[in-house]
Amino acid sequence: MTDLTRLTLAQARDGLKAKSFTSVELTQAHIDAVARAKQLNCYIVETPEKALAQAKASDAKLAKAEGGALEGLPLGIKDLYCTEGVQTTAGSHILEGFVPQYESTVTTNLWRDGAVMLGKLNLDEFAMGSSNETSYFGPVVSPWRRKGADGKISDAKIVPGGSSGGSSAAVAAHLCLGATATDTGGSIRQPAAFTGTVGIKPTYGRCSRWGIVAFASSLDQAGPIARTVRDAAILLRSMAGHDAKDTTSFDAPVPDYEKSVGASVKGKVIGIPKEYRLDGMSAEIAALWDQGVAWLRAAGAEIREISLPHTRHALPAYYIVAPAEASSNLARYDGIRYGLRKTGKDIADLYEKTRAEGFGKEVRRRIMIGTYVLSAGYYDAYYLRAQKIRTLIKRDFDLAYAAGVDAILTPATPSPAFAQGEKGSSDPVEMYLNDVFTVTVNMAGLPGLVVPAGMSSDGLPLGLQLIGRPFEEETLFSLGEAIEQAAPKIVLPESWWG
Amino acid sequence: MSVDLATVRRIAHLARISVSADEAPHLQNELNAILGFVEELNSVDVEGVEPMTSVLPMRMKKRADEITDGDIVEKVLANAPAREDGFFVVPKVIE
Amino acid sequence: MNTHAKHKLIAGATGDWEVVIGLEIHAQVTSKSKLFSGASTEFGAEPNTHVSLVDAAMPGMLPVINEECVKQAIRTGLALKAQINHRSVFDRKNYFYPDLPQGYQISQFKFPIVGEGEVLVDLSPTEQIKVGIERLHLEQDAGKSLHDLSANDSHVDLNRSGVALMEIVSKPDMRSSEEAKAYVSKLRTILRYAETCDGNMEQGSLRADVNVSVRKPGGELGTRCEIKNVNSIRFIGQAIEVEARRQIGIIEDGGKIDQETRLYDPAKSETRSMRSKEEAHDYRYFPDPDLLPLEFDQAYVDVLGAGLPELPDAKKARFVATYGLSPYDAGVLVLERAFGDYFEEAAKGRDAKLVANWVINELFGRLNKEGQGIEDSPVSAAQIGGIVDLISSNVISGKIAKDLFEIVWSEGGDPKAIVEARGMKQVTDSGAIEAAVDEIIAKNPDKVEQAKAKPTMLGWFVGQVMKTTGGKANPQAVNEVLKSKLGL
Numbered sequence A: 001m002t003d004l005t006r007l008t009l010a011q012a013r014d015g016l017k018a019k020s021f022t023s024v025e026l027t028q029a030h031i032d033a034v035a036r037a038k039q040l041n042c043y044i045v046e047t048p049e050k051a052l053a054q055a056k057a058s059d060a061k062l063a064k065a066e067g068g069a070l071e072g073l074p075l076g077i078k079d080l081y082c083t084e085g086v087q088t089t090a091g092s093h094i095l096e097g098f099v100p101q102y103e104s105t106v107t108t109n110l111w112r113d114g115a116v117m118l119g120k121l122n123l124d125e126f127a128m129g130s131s132n133e134t135s136y137f138g139p140v141v142s143p144w145r146r147k148g149a150d151g152k153i154s155d156a157k158i159v160p161g162g163s164s165g166g167s168s169a170a171v172a173a174h175l176c177l178g179a180t181a182t183d184t185g186g187s188i189r190q191p192a193a194f195t196g197t198v199g200i201k202p203t204y205g206r207c208s209r210w211g212i213v214a215f216a217s218s219l220d221q222a223g224p225i226a227r228t229v230r231d232a233a234i235l236l237r238s239m240a241g242h243d244a245k246d247t248t249s250f251d252a253p254v255p256d257y258e259k260s261v262g263a264s265v266k267g268k269v270i271g272i273p274k275e276y277r278l279d280g281m282s283a284e285i286a287a288l289w290d291q292g293v294a295w296l297r298a299a300g301a302e303i304r305e306i307s308l309p310h311t312r313h314a315l316p317a318y319y320i321v322a323p324a325e326a327s328s329n330l331a332r333y334d335g336i337r338y339g340l341r342k343t344g345k346d347i348a349d350l351y352e353k354t355r356a357e358g359f360g361k362e363v364r365r366r367i368m369i370g371t372y373v374l375s376a377g378y379y380d381a382y383y384l385r386a387q388k389i390r391t392l393i394k395r396d397f398d399l400a401y402a403a404g405v406d407a408i409l410t411p412a413t414p415s416p417a418f419a420q421g422e423k424g425s426s427d428p429v430e431m432y433l434n435d436v437f438t439v440t441v442n443m444a445g446l447p448g449l450v451v452p453a454g455m456s457s458d459g460l461p462l463g464l465q466l467i468g469r470p471f472e473e474e475t476l477f478s479l480g481e482a483i484e485q486a487a488p489k490i491v492l493p494e495s496w497w498g
Numbered sequence B: 001m002s003v004d005l006a007t008v009r010r011i012a013h014l015a016r017i018s019v020s021a022d023e024a025p026h027l028q029n030e031l032n033a034i035l036g037f038v039e040e041l042n043s044v045d046v047e048g049v050e051p052m053t054s055v056l057p058m059r060m061k062k063r064a065d066e067i068t069d070g071d072i073v074e075k076v077l078a079n080a081p082a083r084e085d086g087f088f089v090v091p092k093v094i095e
Numbered sequence C: 001m002n003t004h005a006k007h008k009l010i011a012g013a014t015g016d017w018e019v020v021i022g023l024e025i026h027a028q029v030t031s032k033s034k035l036f037s038g039a040s041t042e043f044g045a046e047p048n049t050h051v052s053l054v055d056a057a058m059p060g061m062l063p064v065i066n067e068e069c070v071k072q073a074i075r076t077g078l079a080l081k082a083q084i085n086h087r088s089v090f091d092r093k094n095y096f097y098p099d100l101p102q103g104y105q106i107s108q109f110k111f112p113i114v115g116e117g118e119v120l121v122d123l124s125p126t127e128q129i130k131v132g133i134e135r136l137h138l139e140q141d142a143g144k145s146l147h148d149l150s151a152n153d154s155h156v157d158l159n160r161s162g163v164a165l166m167e168i169v170s171k172p173d174m175r176s177s178e179e180a181k182a183y184v185s186k187l188r189t190i191l192r193y194a195e196t197c198d199g200n201m202e203q204g205s206l207r208a209d210v211n212v213s214v215r216k217p218g219g220e221l222g223t224r225c226e227i228k229n230v231n232s233i234r235f236i237g238q239a240i241e242v243e244a245r246r247q248i249g250i251i252e253d254g255g256k257i258d259q260e261t262r263l264y265d266p267a268k269s270e271t272r273s274m275r276s277k278e279e280a281h282d283y284r285y286f287p288d289p290d291l292l293p294l295e296f297d298q299a300y301v302d303v304l305g306a307g308l309p310e311l312p313d314a315k316k317a318r319f320v321a322t323y324g325l326s327p328y329d330a331g332v333l334v335l336e337r338a339f340g341d342y343f344e345e346a347a348k349g350r351d352a353k354l355v356a357n358w359v360i361n362e363l364f365g366r367l368n369k370e371g372q373g374i375e376d377s378p379v380s381a382a383q384i385g386g387i388v389d390l391i392s393s394n395v396i397s398g399k400i401a402k403d404l405f406e407i408v409w410s411e412g413g414d415p416k417a418i419v420e421a422r423g424m425k426q427v428t429d430s431g432a433i434e435a436a437v438d439e440i441i442a443k444n445p446d447k448v449e450q451a452k453a454k455p456t457m458l459g460w461f462v463g464q465v466m467k468t469t470g471g472k473a474n475p476q477a478v479n480e481v482l483k484s485k486l487g488l
């Protein structure tokens, strides 16, 4: 039998239906791959017994030609999703040992459709980070390796992006067929771009946030990372849907996204925002973007230059809104009802010690910033102003869409992946700049898809981003697949991780 | 705007995060770097602009007044660092 | 109105002082489930049983609003003749406390659901003040920390966590503890009429934060202190008295008042500073991103308005106008909705003033004595109506009626049947009365002489006749017979 982990999710699904192999076999192949790949540090918790039990149940259903859209398909779950009876940490010491007594709505939807859980995927602590170096459980290592100037493959550890770095690395390294992820400022799309995978942040409200550890409530959205556009479409269909437990979730039927994969993009109007051509943009990224334009034009799309004048304010505004909401969302981690508790001389001391030890450096920093911008005398100057700027950012997109633009094409990241320790150690802002192309999408609540589109000169994947109209993810899947078809195949180096 | 050390301490206390004496200056530098980064927002004309309250135009759904939850003491207390007789236990709080 | 009488001023060493009082009332919304979760609001359950994962602020939990709580706030706003805001916003009020699981309270800060309104407060039959309402907003209650279950620990029960409260903020329109007490009583009455809060102060359904400052009459407003969480009307009055005197003392000694939060200790009859809770309060309010703005239209409000019962002020006016009751009696009968209902049932087709007298003096007097509520009254409206009927038709005298009331209170039964069975009817037969009168006149010639000189002696004769007839003689008939026999 061929290595079952080499299949795409769609191929595996079809293989199970055709009874070419069983879910237990498929799941076991992934469990073995996960066990061999410990040095990538993708999983915080592995749940092989649970996976095999689910696989067995799926096989029983498949034998009767029953089962859901994801029946028997092994997935990884970002450790920001609460899973009943399985430790959920958000990558933080403060939640180490926390075992939820409930299951998030999105994962509930996945199990409803027959998916199998391989374990909980590593991430930046509380989803704050762009390189997966802030996890209490150690950094995730990308399966990709960089080519040196001499053309030799370096063994420097490359970051998988963040915060969904466990998800992106596991998908890239074939340690699951697909993974759940979350995106607050780029946390699905930037890791997808860094690992040559496909990631979609759906429209705000498309997936329920219930049971997902909150970072910044007005920006957080769940979505999948997968190896193909089709796989991402299949996963999103199962993950999405209205949830009465999340007042901000959108009440409308979920389309069969897979149907839009392969649909013609002829006549689609693609906006190219001039403000994204940043000063000092690398030639490599600029060329990739131009290439994307050419592919879509060749596929029959109409290309139009547009202006999104408030673009450059999105990242600074994000670094007010997101930490502000986070400072409040993370107040519940106080050592009283669950999680880490450090005793102190009184209750205030308990709080301060617990939170100082329980949160890592980046999380503490963002809580501090968030607390500051909301504090008396600063609220109007920072938070209120940032929310007004958000209105302006959204208005830019509204105007472009009103003028007939169907989707917008941009680079996904300003650079390819970098090595561990290379960025942000002295100045946090250096790391924040990773999200410069993705963060506008969260600020405006729009859907954004990243597809692999090429390679950097040092042999690392590069992605392009498509931004859509609210709730028009289908257009993104069609366009994304057009790029996927046109782009050269990105081939991961031979497994060096086991 | 930039923060001084006293502000760093005040904010840390508001956020209930203890900050050691040698940590505080580093934190001060980092916070000032971030505040410096966001300072350019002051150049944006926001006159008459409504702050965003919900990113998409939706109406808030409401629940019916029914008892649909509760009676799950075990689930509520399952992860408690300290518990006794159905209560969470914390060090004595003086009012 | 709103002329605060001079006698309300407090005499100090340097002259008279005026107290300025504003109240923030926290009223628990009457609802089955909590403001943002489906857990029960029932009082007195085992610890942490009425707690959902949302109330315990587990990671990833989200609030979903209870529509009934929204309706209750609107109903209350209408009952307070207040502006209803068609768009309001929930904010987070951030602070750390063990019984505040989220680390923030969901409240309404900038845009409350209800704006300005007013309450008319009767101080006496002739004195009434208007107290302005500043706003009413919806918010979550916190859990409860118990500090006396063990020496070194506090115990946290989250049953109350997330229960809906209405915070009703008055304007600083009160000038004495009496006014403040009367305002709270009236507000409580209105809430109970609207059935939006049960007003049960022992169970904490109604708590007051009292803002007190003092000034020279007509002068600039003084610095205020907030006395937190006072949980009875009596204590509200006491707390104001002692706090006002404390402030006057400080100022007259040349000191100044620190704006602070204080606690009233009824045992020591003093207020004391709560500095521990006060330190560096900076609540960092911002709109809760988990909730959309709360929006509804006027039609929604109108339906709720149409469903409101007649409110106490309107009912009082109607009782005065249609039953001819005195404003005082009408005022007493509208204190509780059940009082008015009882009265109106008893008064149907009867002498309403007489019924009001019997309800207020006999029934309420007796209920008060027994510490019972009207809903537990052993005497029904029909029974009291029956007693009044027997008086009106001269079957029994007022005095006998009181005996009859006692019998109905303790034994129950149909008043008319009791009177029949026990021979309590008045004697109106003039022959029998004449015989009794003749006998007394014959026995007391000296008194007869005195009575001729001093007609007020007639009363003595009436008393004697009643005595020999066991109180059953019709007093009017006795009077007439006596007058003619004595030649008065």
Ligand SMILES: [Mg+2]
Residues within 6 Å of the ligand: C024, C209
């Ligand atoms: Mg208050």
Ligand SMILES: [Zn+2]
Residues within 6 Å of the ligand: C026, C139, C167
């Ligand atoms: Zn309040």
